[in-house]
Amino acid sequence: MCPVYLDNNATTMVAPEVREAMLPLLGEEYGNPSSMHGLGGRSGLLLEQARQKIAAGLGCAPDEIIFTSCGTEGDNTAIFSALESQPDKKHLITTRIEHPAVLNVAKHYERKGYDVTYLSVDSDGRFDLDQYRAAFRPDTALVSVMYANNESGVISPIEEMVAIAKDNGVLFHTDAVQAVGKIPIDLKKLPVDYLVLSGHKIHGPKGIGAMFLRRNTPFRPFMLGGHQEQGRRGGTENLPGIVGIGAAMELAVKHIGDENSRVRGMRDRLEKGLMAAIPDSIINGDPAIRLPNTLSIAFKYIEGEAMLLMLDRFGICASSGSACTSGSLEPSHVLRAMGVPFTYAHGSLRFSLSVYNTEEDIDLVLKELPPIISRLRQMSPFRRGDEGLDWVDDHDN
Ligand SMILES: *Cc1c(COP(=O)(O)O)cnc(C)c1O
Numbered sequence: 001m002c003p004v005y006l007d008n009n010a011t012t013m014v015a016p017e018v019r020e021a022m023l024p025l026l027g028e029e030y031g032n033p034s035s036m037h038g039l040g041g042r043s044g045l046l047l048e049q050a051r052q053k054i055a056a057g058l059g060c061a062p063d064e065i066i067f068t069s070c071g072t073e074g075d076n077t078a079i080f081s082a083l084e085s086q087p088d089k090k091h092l093i094t095t096r097i098e099h100p101a102v103l104n105v106a107k108h109y110e111r112k113g114y115d116v117t118y119l120s121v122d123s124d125g126r127f128d129l130d131q132y133r134a135a136f137r138p139d140t141a142l143v144s145v146m147y148a149n150n151e152s153g154v155i156s157p158i159e160e161m162v163a164i165a166k167d168n169g170v171l172f173h174t175d176a177v178q179a180v181g182k183i184p185i186d187l188k189k190l191p192v193d194y195l196v197l198s199g200h201k202i203h204g205p206k207g208i209g210a211m212f213l214r215r216n217t218p219f220r221p222f223m224l225g226g227h228q229e230q231g232r233r234g235g236t237e238n239l240p241g242i243v244g245i246g247a248a249m250e251l252a253v254k255h256i257g258d259e260n261s262r263v264r265g266m267r268d269r270l271e272k273g274l275m276a277a278i279p280d281s282i283i284n285g286d287p288a289i290r291l292p293n294t295l296s297i298a299f300k301y302i303e304g305e306a307m308l309l310m311l312d313r314f315g316i317c318a319s320s321g322s323a324c325t326s327g328s329l330e331p332s333h334v335l336r337a338m339g340v341p342f343t344y345a346h347g348s349l350r351f352s353l354s355v356y357n358t359e360e361d362i363d364l365v366l367k368e369l370p371p372i373i374s375r376l377r378q379m380s381p382f383r384r385g386d387e388g389l390d391w392v393d394d395h396d397n
Contacts, residue, residue: 050246071198152285153294204248208241321348
């Protein structure tokens with residue numbers, strides 16, 4: 001069965017145009033861009049064309065783009081650069097809802113003696129800008145705040161947060177892995193110092209990322225080696241990946257209107273339909289400030305994993321709001337940071353759409369999910385009131 005793929009915040013299908021662009025690199029175009037012959041020269045040209053495509057998509061100069069192996073490497077490199085280049089500044093501001101690619105770097109520096117402020121969010125996933133303003137110290141080296149959250153889809157007030165950091169003379173990094181291709185980004189108007197993206201979240205291949213490094217921003221290579229990427233990232237370039245992420249960015253720019261109209265419309269129809277059909281359901285994250293493709297929805301008294309397995313039988317791919325830590329299923333750190341009630345947090349599902357979804361995909365979920373929920377609620381160990389839907393509420397928090 002052709003799967004109904006609604007897990008695009010986890011990874012995306014490689015677009016046919018991207019695959020086409022990459023194929024010559026897996027065939028006759030195997031040159032090393034550093035070589036002094038024609039074959040290498042052609043590779044070098046493809047490398048620079050891809051760089052131009054990324055730069056055009058973000059509104060920056062090509063020499064401000066560095067190719068990396070993934071989003072994780074970009075996040076690591078940005079934080080490493082900012083902290084290692086200002087050794088006398090030992091304070092970092094980040095948030096409780098970052099991706100592990102940022103959170104685990106922050107924890108690493110905490111173990112090395114740094115102070116880290118983790119900004120909290122309210123139940124709608126929003127930051128408190130007063131808490132943020134109060135977090136700055138004379139020894140703050142960097143602010144690292146994600147552009148949009150991968151689970152809730154909530155978009156951060158990046159413009160305001162960058163402006164406040166600049167008022168304090170502090171460098172700013174944003175993990176924009178989930179924002180690129182879904183909402184317009186213009187680095188001419190957004191004075192961040194470091195911005196990170198990943199190929200496989202924008203219909204490009206896995207194992208390739210890029211980072212924006214604003215001119216005259218402190219930088220320390222994370223990967224020491226050859227002179228590639230102007231000495232900023234050693235290692236022979238991943239040409240198939242680089243050509244792939246370039247083609248994916250070009251396509252993302254073309255599709256951004258569709259993403260914000262048709263994809264948003266399908267997401268909204270899915271949300272309204274599920275909320276109407278399934279009692280005791282809530283939306284995680286402020287609906288007004290979300291990515292157009294993301295719906296995080298929680299159903300009381302259900303295990304997310306059970307729903308996923310049953311949806312999978314209908315060829316529907318989604319993801320739950322839990323992470324398997326040390327053998328037990330815990331609600332994710334993002335849902336915990338938002339204070340989603342216990343009885344709901346376990347029953348969270350994330351649907352993340354793309355331009356390759358159709359109205360039929362949404363129809364299928366709206367048809368199959370409500371009976372799945374009813375069946376699971378019949379089997380739920382939680383006690384039930386007389387009317388059948390009146391669940392005894394003794395497990396909240
Ligand atoms: C997927 C993701 C990453 C990691 O990107 P990789 O290319 O898989 O390393 C980082 N941040 C966010 C928000 C993501 O969704």
